[in-house]
Amino acid sequence: MKESASLKWFLWIYIGLIFVFIFSPIIFSMIFSFNSARFPTIPLESFTMHWYEAIWNDSDVWDAAKTSVIVSSCTAVIATALGFATAYSDFRYNFRFKGPYLALVLLPPTIPLIILALAMLAWFSKIGTSGQVYSIVIAHSVMTAPFAMAIIRLRLNQIDENLEAAAWNLGASEWRAMKEVIIPFCMPAIISSLCLTAAVSFDEFAVSWFISGLNKTIPVMIMEIVTGNIDPRVNAIGTFVFITSMTLVIIAQIFFMTRPKEAPAQ
Amino acid sequence: MNSPMNEPLVVLDSVVKRFDDFVAVKSMDLTIGKGEFVAIMGPSGCGKTTTLRMLAGLDQPSEGEIRIGGALMNDVPPHERDTPMVWQSLALFPFLNARENVEFGLKMRKMPAAERKKRALEWLDRLGIGEFAERNVATLSGGQRQRVALARSLVTEPQLLLLDEPLSALDAHLVIRMQSVLTKLQRELGITFVYVTHSQSEAFAMADRVVIMSQGEVAQIGRSRDIYREPANRFVAEFVGRNNILSGKVSKVSGGRADVATASGTFSVEAGNLSKDNEATFVISADLVQITRKPVKAENSVRCSLISEEFIGSVVTLFLESADGTEFKVQLQERELSTLDHGEGDEFHLSWPAKSAHLLLGEK
Numbered sequence: 240m241k242e243s244a245s246l247k248w249f250l251w252i253y254i255g256l257i258f259v260f261i262f263s264p265i266i267f268s269m270i271f272s273f274n275s276a277r278f279p280t281i282p283l284e285s286f287t288m289h290w291y292e293a294i295w296n297d298s299d300v301w302d303a304a305k306t307s308v309i310v311s312s313c314t315a316v317i318a319t320a321l322g323f324a325t326a327y328s329d330f331r332y333n334f335r336f337k338g339p340y341l342a343l344v345l346l347p348p349t350i351p352l353i354i355l356a357l358a359m360l361a362w363f364s365k366i367g368t369s370g371q372v373y374s375i376v377i378a379h380s381v382m383t384a385p386f387a388m389a390i391i392r393l394r395l396n397q398i399d400e401n402l403e404a405a406a407w408n409l410g411a412s413e414w415r416a417m418k419e420v421i422i423p424f425c426m427p428a429i430i431s432s433l434c435l436t437a438a439v440s441f442d443e444f445a446v447s448w449f450i451s452g453l454n455k456t457i458p459v460m461i462m463e464i465v466t467g468n469i470d471p472r473v474n475a476i477g478t479f480v481f482i483t484s485m486t487l488v489i490i491a492q493i494f495f496m497t498r499p500k501e502a503p504a505q
Numbered sequence: 506m507n508s509p510m511n512e513p514l515v516v517l518d519s520v521v522k523r524f525d526d527f528v529a530v531k532s533m534d535l536t537i538g539k540g541e542f543v544a545i546m547g548p549s550g551c552g553k554t555t556t557l558r559m560l561a562g563l564d565q566p567s568e569g570e571i572r573i574g575g576a577l578m579n580d581v582p583p584h585e586r587d588t589p590m591v592w593q594s595l596a597l598f599p600f601l602n603a604r605e606n607v608e609f610g611l612k613m614r615k616m617p618a619a620e621r622k623k624r625a626l627e628w629l630d631r632l633g634i635g636e637f638a639e640r641n642v643a644t645l646s647g648g649q650r651q652r653v654a655l656a657r658s659l660v661t662e663p664q665l666l667l668l669d670e671p672l673s674a675l676d677a678h679l680v681i682r683m684q685s686v687l688t689k690l691q692r693e694l695g696i697t698f699v700y701v702t703h704s705q706s707e708a709f710a711m712a713d714r715v716v717i718m719s720q721g722e723v724a725q726i727g728r729s730r731d732i733y734r735e736p737a738n739r740f741v742a743e744f745v746g747r748n749n750i751l752s753g754k755v756s757k758v759s760g761g762r763a764d765v766a767t768a769s770g771t772f773s774v775e776a777g778n779l780s781k782d783n784e785a786t787f788v789i790s791a792d793l794v795q796i797t798r799k800p801v802k803a804e805n806s807v808r809c810s811l812i813s814e815e816f817i818g819s820v821v822t823l824f825l826e827s828a829d830g831t832e833f834k835v836q837l838q839e840r841e842l843s844t845l846d847h848g849e850g851d852e853f854h855l856s857w858p859a860k861s862a863h864l865l866l867g868e869k
Contacts, residue, residue, distance in 0.1 A: 404563055405596035407583040409657070410613035415584075419609070423600045 265481055272474035279471070290475040300476065303460040307441055309372060310456060314379040315437035321380065322387025322432055327421065330395040331403075345385050355382070356449040363450055370452025378446050383436035390435065390495060394428035395421075427497035434491035438484045511538025514665060514697050515560065520569035522555050522721075529555040531721040532569070539664070540695045542688070544712035546702055548744070552721040553701045557667050560699060561588045573665065584613070589658035590667040593674070595650055597642045603629060603653045604638040610661045628656040632686070648679045652686075659690070668700045672707060684710055705745060709733065717741050734790065735863050742788045742865060747822060749794065749833050750865075752786035755779050762859055769827040772805040774862040786865045791822060791836035793861040796845065796853050803856035809833050811851050825853060 271279045275287040294300045325344050329337070347355070359378045363369040402424065406416035422429070444458035451459050457480055464473050515537040522530040530552040537543050545553040558564040559571060562583035571578045578586065589610065597606050604625045611621035629635045632652040634645075642650055651671065658666055668687075672680045688711050691698050702708050708715050709729040717724040717732060717740075724744075725737040736742035742750050753767035763776040765785045774787050800806065809825035812832075821842050823835045833855055847853075 399594050399596050401592045401594055401596040402598065404583070405590070405592060405598075406609070408561055408563070408588070408590050409610035410584050410661075411609075412582075412584050415613065419612075420598060423598075426600075 265477075268474045269478045269481070271471060272478045274471070277471060278469060279474075290471050294472050294475050294479075297472075299455075299460065300457075303455045303457045306372060306375075306451075306454050307456040307458075310375045310379060310447075311437040311440040313373075313376045314383060314440040315433045317376065317380040318383040318436040318440075319387045319391075319429060319432045321384040322389075322436075323391050323425065323429065325384070325388045326392040326395055329392060330398075344388060347382050348385050352445040356446040359446055360449040369450055370454060372454045374450050375447055375454065375456065378450060379436075379440040379443060382443070382446065383439050386439065387432040387436050390432045391425055391428045394425050398424055427494040431491040431494035434487040434494070438487035438491065441487070442480070442484050511541060513537065514539045514541075514574060515699070516570075516572040517556070517559075518570040518572070520556075520559065520566045520571060522552070522559060522564060523567045528721055530559075530566075533721075533723060535716060535723065535726070537697060537699060540697055542691050542698045542700065542711060542713045543716060544700045544702060544708035544714075545716045545718060546705065546708040547718035547724070549703060550720075551718040553703075553718050554669060556718075557590070557669055557699060557701045560665070561590050561667055562586050587661070587663045588665050588667055589661060589663050590669060591654050591658050591671040593670040595654045595671075595674075597650060597653060597657070599641075599643055602639050602641055603634065603645065603649075606642060606653055607656045607660050609657060614661065624660055625656070628660045629653070632656050647675050648683065651675065651679075651683060655686075655690070659694070659696075662694075663696065665697045665699065668698060670702050670704075671700075673702070673704070680707070687711060717744060719744070736788060736865065738865055739786060747791040747834055747836055748788045749791060750786065750788050751831070752784065755781055755783045755785055757781065767831075768829045769807050769831045769833075772807075772862070773859045774864060775859055777864055779864070787862040788865060789857050789862050791834040793857055794833070794835045795856045796823065796835045796837065797856070798845070798853065800854045801856055804859045805862075806854050806856035807833070809853055809855055811847060811849055811853060813849070814847075823847075825855065 267279070270283070272290055273286050273288070274283050275289065276284040329341060334340075355378075359374075360369060363371075363374045363378075368374045398421075403416050403420055406420040407413070411419055441456075442458060443456075444462065447456045448459050448462060455463070457476065461473050461476055461480075464470050464476075513536045515535075517533050517535040520530060520533045521528070533552075533556065535543075535556075545556060547553050555564060559566055560573070560578075562578065562581055562585075566579055573586070573588070598609065601609070604622065607625035607628055608621045611624060616624070626635060626638055629638050629652075632655060634649050634652045634656075637645055637649055637653075642653060645653065654671070671687075672683050675683060684707060687698070687700075690696075691711075700708070700712060709732075712729065714726060715729055715732055716726045719740045725732055725741045727735075727737075732741060733745055736745060736748065739750060742748045751765070751767045751769065751772065753765045753771075755763050756766045756771060757764040758776050758779060758781055761776050762773045763779040763785065764771050764773050765787065772787075774785070779785055795801070795803070800808075807827050809827050812824045812826050814824065815822045816839070819839045821837055821839050823837070823842075825833045825835065827833060835855060845853075
């Protein structure tokens with residue numbers, strides 16, 4: 240069926256508006272990060288790299304960046320490993336209470352962030368690990384593992400169910416089949432999951448703010464800079480964060496879109 | 506032709522397989538000789554694939570014993586068996602190229618890389634797809650992928666090859682070609698083939714012996730010809746198709762002949778062990794029935810009207826109905842048909858000699 244031209248136009252305009260609403264603040268922030276004026280006003284003053292030099296020379300920014308990179312990379316690895324294990328257990332086994340098991344695994348994203356953050360803070364304080372970098376890693380892993388599982392599960396759903404059995408049949412033990420068949424098959428999803436969970440962790444503010452203590456991550460540091468202060472450095476930091484996250488998300492998306500190639504007709 | 510009396514390689518001894526409440530295989534006994542080509546055939550859900558999976562160790566028998574080469578295999582995990590399988594879906598590894606797929610089994614056996622590459626290429630050449638060795642399997646045609654799957658299973662030179670409807674995804678013209686590839690390989694290598702299929706033409710064309718299964722039980726084991734001409738029971742007679750099946754009560758036994766009164770009339774068959782008042786069921790292959798316009802002198806004949814016809818190549822099957830509504834089938838060559846000058850609803854006379862009727866023993 241051919242859709243009407245007016246509907247097509249309407250949809251294009253609709254999508255265009257969504258992009259404008261989402262991206263225009265970010266683009267303005269990027270523009271102002273190169274503007275010499277202290278306040279974000281139009282007309283623009285002269286072009287400058289001053290704010291980038293300022294953050295480059297700021298050891299607090301470097302510390303926060305280091306913390307963020309450590310947290311997001313550890314989170315990516317742990318969440319993806321957990322997500323893979325869960326997705327595989329769902330693919331391979333049937334057991335009682337599988338429904339509740341999967342529901343439990345997918346629960347974290349449904350909990351309001353503020354509740355999750357408070358609960359994490361209370362718990363980590365109780366066991367005396369609040370403010371540690373690894374606490375942030377644990378919290379972020381809990382939050383992002385469901386995404387990892389969802390991505391890898393989608394990939395496993397596309398597998399020929401005999402593929403693993405074919406590996407056993409050709410002499411591979413269960414572990415060997417996992418290494419030689421299941422993991423290579425899931426590799427695009429695993430890379431996608433690593434990038435996506437890293438991006439989510441890198442951007443995450445609420446939970447980090449509650450439990451990070453002195454080990455500030457970048458979003459927490461931005462919040463502290465903008466509280467009660469107008470400082471164009473946040474535009475520069477924001478640009479850097481945006482580019483990092485977008486890169487990760489785009490890589491994740493590229494690998495996520497990988498589908499097994501369709502066999503040609505005979 | 507190999508006889509089942511070769512040295513046995515595979516023995517299934519009272520094997521039962523249950524999945525929860527469902528009995529997939531009911532007490533199966535089967536001995537397969539070394540170098541034999543056995544086809545297991547039956548409608549879907551008859552337990553043929555489960556039987557094959559038990560041979561590969563992918564399912565464990567609930568009861569009974571499976572022995573391969575004399576060793577009890579019940580609890581041997583799949584990767585410790587030497588029972589490669591050709592899968593219906595082929596199950597080629599999509600992230601490996603053709604050669605790497607073939608090398609897989611050798612790699613698991615820890616063969617050095619150079620040696621296994623050489624062996625894999627030899628097998629790809631042997632199956633006529635050497636030029637595609639470095640191609641991604643997804644870019645190959647159905648027939649080529651079929652050959653990769655075969656090479657992958659045969660490269661380890663097993664004693665036993667399991668095939669699970671390997672040709673079902675191919676076009677008809679490729680099926681015939683692959684059939685000859687398979688039978689040629691099997692003869693040359695002397696490997697035992699266990700071939701599961703629902704296709705009668707594949708099974709009958711290739712196998713030394715055919716096992717017909719129905720609802721988890723063996724309905725008949727025998728050579729293709731025997732199954733076709735002498736079905737053991739009604740299920741087999743119906744499954745192999747194109748059989749006229751009649752039953753009734755024996756009204757008279759004399760001179761080695763028994764007269765059986767059926768709904769369509771009284772027909773005489775070779776008496777065998779029949780005595781008066783026995784219930785008897787017999788089949789007459791559709792191709793052994795003669796069809797004529799005018800009544801002919803014959804031991805058995807029945808008047809029928811033509812309902813429909815079916816062409817498969819040069820063979821025609823006519824479907825007719827006798828006065829009481831029983832369906833009769835007649836198979837003949839297309840060139841024979843042209844002399845008959847037939848039309849739908851026309852009346853014909855079917856006839857056959859008593860010796861063409863085959864009694865189904867154990868059927869009432």
